[in-house]
Amino acid sequence: MSARRWAKFWWQDWQRDPALRMCSLAARGAWIEMLFLMADANPVGHLLVNGRTPNMRQLAAVLGCSEKDANKLVAELEENGVFSRSDDGTIYSRRMVRDKVISDEASANGKKGGNPQIKPKKSSKVKPEEDEGLTPSLNQEPTPPLKHQEAEADTEADIHSLTTFESERASSDASPGQAVAVALKPAKAKRACRLPENWQPSSEQIEFARENGVDPVKTAAVFRDYWLGVPGEKGRKLDWDATWRNWVRRDTSMRSPPPRRTQSDRRAAVNQAWAGVPDIEGV
Structure with a gap:
């Protein structure tokens, strides 16, 4: 039994996978049964039972169908590119293997104290005179203002207003002769x-x-x-x-077609044309 008894399943990814949508309902059902075996395999994501690749007769027993139908369903999945095969011919799920690598990397970083790309902030020590409310000396570096954590959906306008507010607040609180350093967080690039x-x-x-x-x-x-x-x-x-x-x-297909001229419209156009022709008898 695998140590991973559950995993994230993205419903929309399943429904919007074009390769999977081209398969029949029976083939999609066979694929989800095969994913159950892959989640319990070692390595994760490979179609193995007790470390060995099941033959078609054994796979048919797991799927609950005949060996002939199992061959047909697996061929349909492979033809549409739903799964891949390793060098020894073992079927594996690309998504499941990729997620396992990401999970192992995150687990290893967690044991070392977190993501190595995120540097811990240095704790600033407070001097006794600051704690007593005295005015800091000119040689002392001012304490940078508190940086706000941005939400994922912050817009550029929100970021601009936040940084402007911090600048004005720092300038108003600064005493004469005191150097004020305002740490402005650069605006995030807009994400697709x-x-x-x-x-x-x-x-x-x-x-x-x-x-x-x-x-x-x-x-x-x-x-x-x-x-x-x-x-x-x-x-x-x-x-x-x-x-x-x-x-x-x-879009040209949705454009409204020009109005169709009726018989009365054509007659009115002819009468208008003849209206400008002088009467021959009256010449």
């Missing part, structure tokens, strides 16, 4: 993100679509379904507003 599942176009986006002759309702439905179905990094964008504008500009 996926389109929210409940995304709807804003009023500005709807107006932009109408100005370009595009139906905003139909275009938004196609836009949302398309980008929610794009897997991996290709489905992440830095600026979804710009992506929407480019989509609208390229």
Whole structure:
């Protein structure tokens, strides 16, 4: 029995895996059963039972189907690139092997005290005269202001307002002749993100679509379904507003067709043309 009795399972990754979606329902069911065996194997992620690769008859017994059906299901999974094989032909899950490496690395760092790339902060010692409320000397370096921990979703405007507030506060609290050092945290680079599942176009986006002759309702439905179905990094964008504008500009299929001229319109055009022709009899 493996020491790992549970693991993280990402539902959306399973549903949006294009290789897995091309397989039949029976093949996907066989794959999840094979993943159960891989999670209990050593090394983790490889299709092994007691350290040995099961033959097709043994795998069929585990899957609960005939040997012929087991061969068919495994061939379907391999044809669509769901799994890989090691040099000796053992089936393994790329995702499970990669997650195991990351987990082992994190566990090793934890035993050493944490991530080695994060340097611990040095504790600042308080001098007796500071503790007593006396004015610090000019040669003494001022205590840097407290740095705020940023949330993952902080915007550039939030960061700018925070640093501006710290600068003004440090300047107002400084006494004459005292050097003040304000540690400003650089703004984070904007990170790409996926389109929210409940995304709807804003009023500005709807107006932009109408100005370009595009139906905003139909275009938004196609836009949302398309980008929610794009897997991996290709489905992440830095600026979804710009992506929407480019989509609208390229969209010609949703443009409203020109109004069709009726028989009465053609007659009115002919009558208007003849109206400018002089009467021959009256010449």
